[in-house]
Amino acid sequence: MHNDLIIKPAIEVKNLEKVYLAKDKKKIQKTALRGINLTINQGEIFGLLGPNGAGKSTFINILAGLVIKSKGEVNINGFNLDTNVREARQSIGVVPQELTLDPFFSPEDSLELQAGMYGVRKKNRKTKEILSALKLNDVAKGYARRMSGGMKRRLMVGKAMVHSPPILVLDEPTAGVDVELRRHLWEMVQELNKKGTTILLTTHYIEEAEKLCDRIGILNEGDLVACDTKDKLLGLIDKKELIVKFQDQFTSLPKSLNELNPIILDNKTIKFIYQPSSSNFQSILDKINSCKLNIIDLEINETDLEEVFLSITQKNKPINL
Ligand code: ADP
Numbered sequence: 001m002h003n004d005l006i007i008k009p010a011i012e013v014k015n016l017e018k019v020y021l022a023k024d025k026k027k028i029q030k031t032a033l034r035g036i037n038l039t040i041n042q043g044e045i046f047g048l049l050g051p052n053g054a055g056k057s058t059f060i061n062i063l064a065g066l067v068i069k070s071k072g073e074v075n076i077n078g079f080n081l082d083t084n085v086r087e088a089r090q091s092i093g094v095v096p097q098e099l100t101l102d103p104f105f106s107p108e109d110s111l112e113l114q115a116g117m118y119g120v121r122k123k124n125r126k127t128k129e130i131l132s133a134l135k136l137n138d139v140a141k142g143y144a145r146r147m148s149g150g151m152k153r154r155l156m157v158g159k160a161m162v163h164s165p166p167i168l169v170l171d172e173p174t175a176g177v178d179v180e181l182r183r184h185l186w187e188m189v190q191e192l193n194k195k196g197t198t199i200l201l202t203t204h205y206i207e208e209a210e211k212l213c214d215r216i217g218i219l220n221e222g223d224l225v226a227c228d229t230k231d232k233l234l235g236l237i238d239k240k241e242l243i244v245k246f247q248d249q250f251t252s253l254p255k256s257l258n259e260l261n262p263i264i265l266d267n268k269t270i271k272f273i274y275q276p277s278s279s280n281f282q283s284i285l286d287k288i289n290s291c292k293l294n295i296i297d298l299e300i301n302e303t304d305l306e307e308v309f310l311s312i313t314q315k316n317k318p319i320n321l
């Protein structure tokens with residue numbers, strides 16, 4: 001009895017490694033994941049962010065059973081992917097990055113077929129609900145090959161939902177889709193999450209992760225280089241910018257400002273870069289005020305996730321001067 005009360009993580013990955021071998025199976029072609037440890041909790045929207053080639057799809061495809069891991073342990077909803085394959089598969093719905101649809105099936109047939117593959121009984125199928133939630137009613141009986149890219153993407157999402165999995169995984173769901181569909185997909189993801197579905201999505205759009213996700217992991221060249229809440233990630237960069245616009249042009253900078261390392265943007269505007277953790281904002285303002293120049297505008301720029309992402313993913317790269 002007691003065991004039922006323990007909440008299992010939605011996804012738990014330990015020391016996950018993937019090495020792609022060359023065709024002859026002898027040489028290593030690519031090490032795509034280098035010992036990933038990651039826990040995704042029930043009810044989260046978790047974003048796996050990373051540049052192209054980071055290993056995001058490899059990670060997702062291992063969960064989906066499309067790629068065989070080289071080492072490590074994967075548990076989905078408490079079911080081990082090696083020893084409880086069937087239960088693990090039933091717990092997850094995966095929307096792969098590549099569009100893989102049979103061009104001669106209608107959306108309705110695709111969903112029915114997929115439900116059959118998951119052993120969903122006819123009376124429990126939700127084909128109609130899924131078609132309407134994804135706004136595919138009008139094309140329900142047409143050929144998939146006649147559908148637009150956006151419709152195909154939606155149908156892929158629908159196929160991942162036929163067995164009502166508690167965990168939905170989307171690999172770059174909005175890559176190459178138009179703004180309207182992107183919004184629609186975001187709303188859908190949030191709606192499903194509100195009803196209790198755990199969401200894992202990968203993206204290389206920082207805005208997407210910023211908007212949707214509770215926690216974000218950053219994958220870079222097969223390593224999970226950061227994993228935290230959005231706010232904590234933003235806190236990794238101890239830097240803010242203060243931009244001050246003065247009323248009158250200045251010919252030369254007041255000497256007292258030199259110690260603030262001013263950057264002159266134009267002859268009325270100066271930028272100061274400071275570290276919030278170690279500088280006292282009031283004393284910066286006091287110094288500026290003591291110059292007796294009339295300030296007409298102030299602007300503070302916070303770090304954004306893009307900056308964090310770049311600083312983390314480019315740290316180990318040589319800098320081209
Ligand atoms: P992402 O989805 O983050 O762009 P991938 O997981 O697709 O990254 O790829 C990670 C790395 O593994 C890349 O260098 C890619 O070229 C390589 N890779 C992916 N699939 C294969 C494969 N089937 N055989 C060999 N190398 C692969």
Ligand code: MG
Nearest residue numbers: 056057097172
């Ligand atoms: Mg990918």
